[in-house]
Amino acid sequence: MMTPREMILKAFEGGKAERVPVTLFGAGMWSIKDYGTSFEELSNNVEKMVDMCVTEAEKIRSDVVYVGSGYNNFHALALGRKFGAGVKYREIGAPDLTEHFVHSEEDIAKLDKSDLFRDPVIKTVMDATMKVKEKIGNKYLVTMTCWGPFTLAARFVGEEAFMKYTFKKPAFVEKMVDFCADLLITLYEPLVEAGLEAVSIADPTASGDLINPKQMAKFAVPPLKKMSDWAKAKGAHTILHICGNTGDRLEQFIDTGCTTIFFDQKVDIARAKEVLFGKMCFGGNVAPVHVLLNKTAAEVEQACKEVIEIAGKDGGFILVPGCDIPPTITYENLKMFHDVALNWKY
Amino acid sequence: MADEAKKKEILEKLRNGVIQYDEDTCKEAAQEALDAGLDANEAIFDGLVSGMEEVGRLFEAQEYFVPEILMCADALYAGLDILKPHCKQMDIGVKGAVVIGTVEGDVHDIGKNLVKMMFDVAGFTVYDLGRDVPLDKFVEEQLKTDSELVCLSAMMTTSMVGMPKVIEKIKEKNPNCMIMIGGAPTSKELADKWGADGYAEDASNALKEAIKMVSFLKKLRDEKAARQQ
Numbered sequence: 176m177m178t179p180r181e182m183i184l185k186a187f188e189g190g191k192a193e194r195v196p197v198t199l200f201g202a203g204m205w206s207i208k209d210y211g212t213s214f215e216e217l218s219n220n221v222e223k224m225v226d227m228c229v230t231e232a233e234k235i236r237s238d239v240v241y242v243g244s245g246y247n248n249f250h251a252l253a254l255g256r257k258f259g260a261g262v263k264y265r266e267i268g269a270p271d272l273t274e275h276f277v278h279s280e281e282d283i284a285k286l287d288k289s290d291l292f293r294d295p296v297i298k299t300v301m302d303a304t305m306k307v308k309e310k311i312g313n314k315y316l317v318t319m320t321c322w323g324p325f326t327l328a329a330r331f332v333g334e335e336a337f338m339k340y341t342f343k344k345p346a347f348v349e350k351m352v353d354f355c356a357d358l359l360i361t362l363y364e365p366l367v368e369a370g371l372e373a374v375s376i377a378d379p380t381a382s383g384d385l386i387n388p389k390q391m392a393k394f395a396v397p398p399l400k401k402m403s404d405w406a407k408a409k410g411a412h413t414i415l416h417i418c419g420n421t422g423d424r425l426e427q428f429i430d431t432g433c434t435t436i437f438f439d440q441k442v443d444i445a446r447a448k449e450v451l452f453g454k455m456c457f458g459g460n461v462a463p464v465h466v467l468l469n470k471t472a473a474e475v476e477q478a479c480k481e482v483i484e485i486a487g488k489d490g491g492f493i494l495v496p497g498c499d500i501p502p503t504i505t506y507e508n509l510k511m512f513h514d515v516a517l518n519w520k521y
Numbered sequence: 522m523a524d525e526a527k528k529k530e531i532l533e534k535l536r537n538g539v540i541q542y543d544e545d546t547c548k549e550a551a552q553e554a555l556d557a558g559l560d561a562n563e564a565i566f567d568g569l570v571s572g573m574e575e576v577g578r579l580f581e582a583q584e585y586f587v588p589e590i591l592m593c594a595d596a597l598y599a600g601l602d603i604l605k606p607h608c609k610q611m612d613i614g615v616k617g618a619v620v621i622g623t624v625e626g627d628v629h630d631i632g633k634n635l636v637k638m639m640f641d642v643a644g645f646t647v648y649d650l651g652r653d654v655p656l657d658k659f660v661e662e663q664l665k666t667d668s669e670l671v672c673l674s675a676m677m678t679t680s681m682v683g684m685p686k687v688i689e690k691i692k693e694k695n696p697n698c699m700i701m702i703g704g705a706p707t708s709k710e711l712a713d714k715w716g717a718d719g720y721a722e723d724a725s726n727a728l729k730e731a732i733k734m735v736s737f738l739k740k741l742r743d744e745k746a747a748r749q750q
Contacts, residue, residue: 204679263653268626268679271653335631338588339595342542384705387586418705423583464678464706501678501706 179238180316183493187412187434187456191490195483197516198237198458200416200437201320201377201499203244204268205509206231208502214245215264218296224303229310234506236513239414240315241375242307243300244499245269247322250362251330253294254286262296267502275333280347283354288361297362305369316373318414319366323378324355324398331355334380341390348394356398360405373412374402376433377499382419383439388427396430403432418498425450428457440465440497444486458493459486461512463500472511479515490521527557535568535600540575542592547600554604561607569597569604570642587631594638601642608644617643618668620659622650623704624683629676632704636672636721636730645670656683660690663698673717675704685715692716701730 177185182192199205207214210227217224224242232240251272252260258276265271277283291297300319308317322330328351329337340348363374380386381395395417403413412434420441421428428436428451438447438459451457459482461467466478479494486492494516500509531554538546547569554564576593579585585593619640623630630652640647648666650658663671671691675681681704688700701719702712712720721730 265626267682268677271628334629335591335634338631339591341588342592385587387583387589390586390588464681465708465710468678469710498678501682503682 178314179236180312180314183238183316184412186491186493189453189456189491191521193520195487195492195494195516195519195521196238197494197513198239199235199241199500199509200495201241201244201375202231202235202237203241203246203320203499204502205500205504206235207245208267209234209506213264213266214270217299218246218264218270219299221299221302221306224299225306225310228303228307232307232311232315235509236517238316238493239373239375240307240311240317241320242304242317243319243321245320246296246300247320247327247377248272248330249294249296249300250291250321250358251327253297254288254290254358255331256290256294258285272330275331275336277331277351278336280350283347283350286354288358291358291362301366304366304371308371312370312372316412317371318373318375319363319371320375320377321359321362323376323381323395323415323417324352324359324402325395326378326380327355327359328352329380337380338385341386341394345393349397352394352398353401356401359402363406363411367406367409367411371411373414373434374406375414376402377416379416379418381417383417383421383424383441384419388424391421391424392427392430396427399431399433403434407432416498422446429455435493437493437495438497444482448486448492452489452491456491456493457486458495460495460497463496463498463504467496467504467508467512468501470508472505472507475508475511476515479512483515483519487519488521528559531557531559532564532568532571535564536572536575538600539569539572539593539596540579542589542596544596544599547596548603551600551603555607560609561604562609564604565601565608565642569600573597573639573642590635591631594635597638597642617645617670618648618666619645619670619672620648620650620662620666620668621672621674622654622659623652623674623676624659624680624687625653625655626683627675627677627680627704628652629704630674632676632721633672633674636674636703656687657690659687660694663691664694668698670699670701672701672703674702675706678706681706681711684711684717688715688717703730 177193182196185192186196228242255276260274260276263271263273304319406413414435415433416437418439422442435456440460440462444459461478534550621637623633673684691698699718702717703721709720
């Protein structure tokens, strides 16, 4: 019998595993709440972070296990501490960056990528990632999460200003996203060298609801391609999620070179299959709020089956929610979501 | 009073300045409007807002996306800043005060800012609480300002869970207060379930809803003007 890891790797190749592969995306907030801890508590406790990930992995039963989900802002924060940026922890939700500190090309020149490795929280997440991999990496595909270069760049600059700069200062935006691609490669380098098999990238600010297809092609795709080229050369996979309706730019996901793309619930998954099947593994797209949060388990079952019927019967497909899930979803619904795929034999 | 052709030309220039996100054109046209003796309210509604209505349409048609809208908003504000000091108090029988903010745990405020802009334009008194606003702050601010409307925004599935608590608390203390929620993870269904009076699913929708309110105000203004004639 194939392991969950083998199932997902088979889908990455475009093939059919023994059953439909299934995973949440990130799920840090749900897991932390369910485990009964907080982002702040885990941020300096490798052992507890590892135990949380392992315990929740066995409970949730996703084929992919994400370490660091919810800590992505630290990748910008680490470089911004010397410019006055801080972190804000909260009761519910991921920790936030308190300042935006890059406003010009001169500011980019002042950033030091090696600050990543001086940040204690990033160190905790990196150490935990490799320990989780040691413990359950044979069974599940273990990955560490990050923002995509476009989203990360907007975190440095401030989202609203960054959006305007795509028109007003395009050269600055291109430079910044390229810097962020390099920064993320720097971050993952030691992990991939040590055997990490996948990089998990969320690029919500490049959402199909936010930027136009031309902007995506110009500013979001090239740095993703840079990351995926690097990962490929090292033998690692890249898992990508971009929010919003990206139905008018599906071909661009092939251009990113990423191993797989997880679609938002707004995307017509039948159309996505038409464009991507045979070219790129894709996942989707059960609505996290409308279905997983608000419907009964029986309705969740129905919704998952529908998505698989439409998009998943030929392989190269992974059952995934349309985005990360709210921490308030019931375990019953989450269990049902997984059960549908786990019991779906090809 | 400016002659009709000149007036039309200036209004068109204001409108196009917004649509083509050209701040300089909007500033120039706003000054021309004042110099030509145009009514500032009219220049705002039939020039700038008319342009923003077209921007809303372009957004819905997916010709414009958020960066374009933000640029259009800058252009609108450039004109508004010049015209607003010359606005007569809009006595339209609607006292408009709104408390607006992005709920705790959420720092996404682009959609909120766009909605705020429409309220600014409409002459509402806007109490902008910013982003990542503690839930009780909405309740306090509503009570303090006696605002008719509270707008709550959330962009994440994880942060929107704070909304029903705010709605419940406000309605408990002030059942007549209208509450509008908005943001990507929200839905009409959720708005109904939580007892909100209005809903906007995304920036486009929020803009549309806000424009609807502004258009409603416009209609009231026109009706009042018609009655006075």
